[in-house]
Amino acid sequence: xxxxxxxxxxxxxxxxxxxxxxxxxxxxxxxxxxxxxxxxxxxxxxxxxxxxxxxxxxxxxxxxxxxxxxxxxxxxxxxxxxxxxxxxxxxxxxxxxxxxxxxxxxxxxxxxxxxxxxxxxxxxxxxxxxxxxxxxxxxxxxxxxxxxxxxxxxxxxxxxxxxxxxxxxxxxxxxxxxxxxxxxxxxxxxxxxxxxxxxxxxxxxxxxxxxxxxxxxxxxxxxxxxxxxxxxxxxxxxxxxxxxxxxxxxxxxxxxxxxxxxxxxx
Numbered sequence: 196x197x198x199x200x201x202x203x204x205x206x207x208x209x210x211x212x213x214x215x216x217x218x219x220x221x222x223x224x225x226x227x228x229x230x231x232x233x234x235x236x237x238x239x240x241x242x243x244x245x246x247x248x249x250x251x252x253x254x255x256x257x258x259x260x261x262x263x264x265x266x267x268x269x270x271x272x273x274x275x276x277x278x279x280x281x282x283x284x285x286x287x288x289x290x291x292x293x294x295x296x297x298x299x300x301x302x303x304x305x306x307x308x309x310x311x312x313x314x315x316x317x318x319x320x321x322x323x324x325x326x327x328x329x330x331x332x333x334x335x336x337x338x339x340x341x342x343x344x345x346x347x348x349x350x351x352x353x354x355x356x357x358x359x360x361x362x363x364x365x366x367x368x369x370x371x372x373x374x375x376x377x378x379x380x381x382x383x384x385x386x387x388x389x390x391x392x393x394x395x396x397x398x399x400x401x402x403x404x405x406x407x408x409x410x411x412x413x414x415x416x417x418x419x420x421x422x423x424x425x426x427x428x429x430x431x432x433x434x435x436x437x438x439x440x441x442x443x444x445x446x447x448x449x450x451x452x453x454x455x456x457x458x459x460x461x
Contacts, residue, residue, distance in 0.1 A: 345389025
């Protein structure tokens with residue numbers, strides 16, 4: 196509907212903890228975004244800024260969430276729901292943008308070996324060199340060649356979780372065992388090293404040493420909730436953004452009502 200590509204990418208990022216964009220988006224689903232823009236003297240769009248509000252109604256409109264952008268206690272902007280609960284979770288649904296899910300979790304016929312064996316992760320087909328993100332905060336356990344996985348990264352997270360990324364073209368600068376990474380940091384790039392038939396990311400999630408299906412994880416939020424003065428400031432910002440979301444005629448009627456109330460007070 197005319198939104199710049201950067202806004203669409205940021206909208207997807209806002210829901211990266213909630214939505215599998217490969218399998219959960221259908222025709223008729225609904226989205227809304229309030230975002231900043233900059234225009235030149237001729238009224239031409241020059242650039243876009245932050246998304247202030249993002250809402251998605253997905254899975255055939257069976258699920259809906261909306262998030263407001265707000266700087267938390269640490270000053271870092273984040274997305275919060277209407278109650279002040281952070282949208283963030285321990286792990287993102289997918290650690291790569293714009294990729295196609297090419298192979299799911301479970302037993303399958305191996306495309307090279309030719310016999311059935313357990314596929315302990317999911318594969319995302321994407322062009323060589325596509326950036327791969329750390330799915331969550333953690334410490335890198337290894338970043339090197341690892342047998343049939345080719346170039347490989349493994350990250351240890353909180354609560355017994357580990358994630359692994361295989362067949363990489365190469366590693367991002369500074370990636371090595373012992374390095375701490377933040378959720379969303381670029382750690383490597385899509386490749387086809389090791390036992391691979393084409394460029395893709397093989398992605399695994401392990402919970403206390405056991406491989407689990409990344410597409411079916413139900414991970415709780417980080418538990419971060421705004422309180423006290425931060426919650427009060429959030430409510431003020433939420434009211435300001437909600438006013439922007441109103442249809443223009445509704446907004447004008449409310450302004451007229453407030454103006455009449457102010458005149459009556461005088």
